[in-house]
Amino acid sequence: MAELHIPGRGTVFSQDLMEFTKVPPVINPEALSSIKTTDHKEKILHNLAYVICVLSIPGSSENLAKIALDLGICVPFVTIGTGNHTRDQLGLIRITISPEKEIVHLVMPEHDSDSIVRLLIEQGRLDRPGRGFIYNTPVTMGLLDTRLKIGKQKYAASLEQIIAAIDQLKSGTSWRKRLDTESKNRFTGKSILPQDNCEVSIISDEDRIDILREACLKVGATGATTSRLSPHVSGNGKEVASAMIRSAISVPAELTNSVVDELLKISTIKDHETDRIHVLDSPSAYVHPI
Numbered sequence: 001m002a003e004l005h006i007p008g009r010g011t012v013f014s015q016d017l018m019e020f021t022k023v024p025p026v027i028n029p030e031a032l033s034s035i036k037t038t039d040h041k042e043k044i045l046h047n048l049a050y051v052i053c054v055l056s057i058p059g060s061s062e063n064l065a066k067i068a069l070d071l072g073i074c075v076p077f078v079t080i081g082t083g084n085h086t087r088d089q090l091g092l093i094r095i096t097i098s099p100e101k102e103i104v105h106l107v108m109p110e111h112d113s114d115s116i117v118r119l120l121i122e123q124g125r126l127d128r129p130g131r132g133f134i135y136n137t138p139v140t141m142g143l144l145d146t147r148l149k150i151g152k153q154k155y156a157a158s159l160e161q162i163i164a165a166i167d168q169l170k171s172g173t174s175w176r177k178r179l180d181t182e183s184k185n186r187f188t189g190k191s192i193l194p195q196d197n198c199e200v201s202i203i204s205d206e207d208r209i210d211i212l213r214e215a216c217l218k219v220g221a222t223g224a225t226t227s228r229l230s231p232h233v234s235g236n237g238k239e240v241a242s243a244m245i246r247s248a249i250s251v252p253a254e255l256t257n258s259v260v261d262e263l264l265k266i267s268t269i270k271d272h273e274t275d276r277i278h279v280l281d282s283p284s285a286y287v288h289p290i
Contacts, residue, residue: 004143011074013048013107013142020260020277022270045167048139049113049283052248053104053120054225055132056083061102064124073108073116075145081227101132101225107144114284121286135250135285137199196253197282200260201246203229204275208268209245212275215266216249219258222287224249231274244274250285 004010019025055061065076081101108116113136125131200221202212213224229244251259260277269275 004145009145011077011107011143011145013050013139013144015050015137015280016140018279020264020269020279021273021275023273043143043167044141045109045144046141047110048107048142048144049110049136050139051106051108051113051117051120051134051136053106053124053126053132053134054081054083055102055104055124056130057132058100058102060124060132061104064104064120067120067123068104068106071116073106073112076104076106079103079105079227081225083223083225103225103227107139107142110138117284117286126286133250133285133287135197135199135282137280137282195284197250197285198253198256199278199280199282200249200251200256200263201278201280202249202263202276203244203246203278204268205272206243206245208272208275209247211268212263212266213247213249215262216247216251216259219262220255221249221251221259250282250287 004012053061053064055064061078065078068074068076079102081103083099083101106116117134117136120134121127124134126134200216202209202216204212209226213226216224224247226245226247229246231244249259256279260279263269263277269277
């Protein structure tokens with residue numbers, strides 16, 4: 001319907017996650033059967049990684065987005081959020097750090113993700129205190145947007161179209177792997193990304209999100225990045241808050257159960273159909289120690 005198989009139209013991907021909610025989501029099979037689809041399964045990619053870069057310095061997202069485009073990873077998208085809690089631990093340095101965050105979202109082949117993340121840490125200077133943090137979560141499958149050149153082109157096909165065609169022939173993106181060998185020496189001695197993390201996301205009404213977020217921070221989470229959502233529901237006559245809030249928290253895997261247990265004790269999750277907790281694996285994350 002959205003013709004996302006055409007370069008420049010956008011990216012779509014799916015992730016396996018654990019959801020806690022009062023009312024589980026229901027899929028309407030009749031609505032699905034009524035949708036006319038075109039088969040583009042040959043363009044669907046697997047074994048991808050979703051990398052989230054939360055940046056504290058205004059304007060720094062433009063640099064990281066340009067790096068992603070130059071590497072041919074994907075077309076990044078940038079959103080705005082608000083940081084909580086971690087900034088308060090920075091002492092006097094917090095004066096120069098805005099609570100407003102620029103968030104760069106990248107979907108890329110999993111086999112290159114660690115090398116690319118290390119490159120982004122270096123280029124974004126995330127190895128310095130107060131600059132931001134970066135982590136990734138696994139993607140089951142997706143259709144990636146590629147850079148599209150508008151105007152006169154020298155060749156019959158663009159480089160992006162050629163890459164997409166080879167992806168189809170090779171049934172994946174593993175043939176692209178190059179960064180591990182190119183950057184091996186560059187990152188020798190650099191900090192290794194901490195392993196075994198989880199992303200815990202809380203979705204709730206603006207009036208209740210602070211209660212849920214504070215519960216996470218009390219059991220050891222070090223900070224949250226908050227963004228606004230616009231809910232869309234089918235015409236069932238139920239009223240839904242005009243604005244929902246999503247707070248995403250990256251925590252060590254050993255703290256995940258404690259964070260979720262604390263959230264489930266809070267009545268807002270039990271009493272409101274719109275409140276949700278999502279838990280995703282996060283194989284690696286990096287934040288400068290405070």
